[in-house]
Amino acid sequence: MKTKLMYLFSMFCMLSLFTACSDDDKGGPIGTEFDGVYKGTLDVDLDGTKVGENLPQKVYVTKVGDNQIKMELKNFSFGAMALGNISVDKCNVEKQSDDVCKFDGEQKLTLPIVGDCDVVMNGTIAGEKLDMVINVKATQSGAAITVKVDFKGTKLATDQSSEAKITEFTFDSKEVVSQPEIDGTNITFMVTDTIKAEELAALVPTIKISDKATITPASGVAQDFSKPVTYTVTSEDGITTTTYTVSVAGKMQKYSLDEWVDKGTGKAAYKTPFPDDKLATSSAGASYLALFGYTDEFPVVPTEDAVKGMAAKLTTKNTSDISLAPAITSGSLYTGRFAVDPFNQLNSTKFGIMCDKKPLLFNGYYKYTPGELFLDGSDKKNIVEHPELTDECSIKGVLYEVANESETLTGLNIGDSEKIVAVASLADGTAKAEYTPFSLEFNFLDGKTYDSTKLYKLALIFSSSSKGDTFQGAPGSTLYIDELEVVFE
Missing domain, CATH: 2.40.128 (Lipocalin)
Incomplete structure (x- = not known):
């Protein structure tokens, strides 16, 4: 008492x-x-x-x-x-x-x-x-x-300020992908998922504080942000002290889609988003089809119609006239690689890249316009029109377990494999006239958790037709995506 x-x-x-x-x-x-x-x-x-x-x-x-x-x-x-x-x-x-x-x-x-x-x-x-x-x-x-x-x-000769605040906290580092946010006395920021331990331990912040106040540690001095760092601001008059805790909120894998890499030559030349060792598109397959008479714009191309910089434009194509091609080819972009299988198109898509952290959120921007006429091209010899149906886009994140780095899920089993551990999926694939933000939470399947001792791959998958894997969709359906990121624990 x-x-x-x-x-x-x-x-x-x-x-x-x-x-x-x-x-x-x-x-x-x-x-x-x-x-x-x-x-x-x-x-x-x-x-x-x-x-x-x-x-x-x-x-x-x-x-x-x-x-x-x-x-x-x-x-x-x-x-x-x-x-x-x-x-x-x-x-x-x-x-x-x-x-x-x-x-x-x-x-x-x-x-x-x-x-x-x-x-x-x-x-x-x-x-x-x-x-x-x-x-x-x-x-x-x-x-x-x-x-x-x-x-x-x-x-006092004149009054002195009693304000003791941090007004701005920033880093000039490519490893910081989300500048610090000040929430009361807590300051958090995001770093790349590839940041090295020595880089995280030597980040240098630039700090702005209340006029004539002082701060310890000082602005411009490297700190070890592998653990929370405490900053104390003291007002000019020494009456007020405010203590802030600065910490990493999580790690982020980011794809701006601003840079594109040239692939192929001649009629088979196309562009793929950077980094091309992590991202692949259905344009790789269309490039192969160019050798058999495909002349239309490729299903995935860069565009200046973007939230920032450049973006990716994914379009569903009618490829029924091309031999060795399915009747409907949706525009798709995904993490993974393309390895052509002329006898089984779905096996050509190798989904996922190695992932050694627990994914929490899958964020980005999209807009979508469905094509005019929905076609069922699952049987190329008997394409059925469905004017009563409206195409929808698909945005999905899939975390799955692998026995080794060479194991991969493909278009044949990415939707129902027992290897799948968690899924983040866009619920609304309908038309969006303007860029719309999305933030999808990774939901772990019943009885499954993230185990740091196991190996995983992470597939981020975008398609201009949600049923493109069964060769159904509306030619002309167009999905724009930009500023993609995955937040990890």
Whole structure:
């Protein structure tokens, strides 16, 4: 009980600095010579035991009458309690000389939790010095509590700021893919999933803080962010200190789709997004079909119609007139590789790249326009029109377990393999006229979890026709995607 009361009464004694003094006048009129801001410290004793020492504080003194002053504390906080502006508009004073006055008084206060308190206060202002003693008596649970507060302060030439905030925290590093976000006193940021331990341990932040405040550690000094780093900001007047914790929120795999790589030659020339060792498209298959008469635009091409920089445009094609081609070829982009199998097109898509971290979210932007006429080309010899159906796009993330790096799922089993551990899937594949953000959570299948001792591959799959794997869709259906990222634990 005493420990709790020590905190409460320490806070209370701050308040008691500003209790109204006696109504009895004690001297002649005063001028504005006592007006100003007095910066000093508090010592607090509870029943003879010191519970606070050299606690920084400011008192604002303003003349409001011939023998009255206003005493005010601005933006006051004590411990975790923010109490705002606290003031007593009128305190009676007795002038002793041109630059000396005395004040004393007593008052009853009622505070939440603490209850009724008797306050006796006396002190002096002499020249540039403010010196006061406050004695507080209270009873709680039948026990009498006595608190004594000593304040000593010196008038400042001009007021000093009490603000202690970090206003901006940034890194100039390609390994930081999401600049720090300030949420109260917590600051978090994202790094690449390929960042090296030594790089994370040597990141250099640039920090902006409140005017004339100071910060420790300093801005521009490398810190080891493999673990949370604590920064302390101290206001210009030294009254306020704010402690921030800066940490990595997670790792991110990012594909901006701004860079594209030339592949093939002659009629078979096409572009694939960078990094081409991780990303593949159905244009690789169309490039092969170009040798057999395919002349249309490839199913996946770069475009300047983007959220930022460049984007990928995926279009479903009618390839029924091309030998060795399915009737419908959807525009598809995925992590993995393409290895042509002329006898089984679905086996040509090798989905997934090695993944050694638990995926949490799959984010990005997309817009979509379905083609005019939905076709069922599952039987190339008997293509069926379905004017009553409307095509939809597909965006999906699939985490699956492998026995070794060479094992892979293909278009034949990416949808139903027992190897699949978690899936993130876009629920709404309908038309979107403008770029729309998506954020898909990886949901782990029943009874399955991420095990860091096992091997996994991660497949990110985009298709302009959600049933493209069964050669169904509407020619002309167009999916735009941009600024893709996967957030890892």
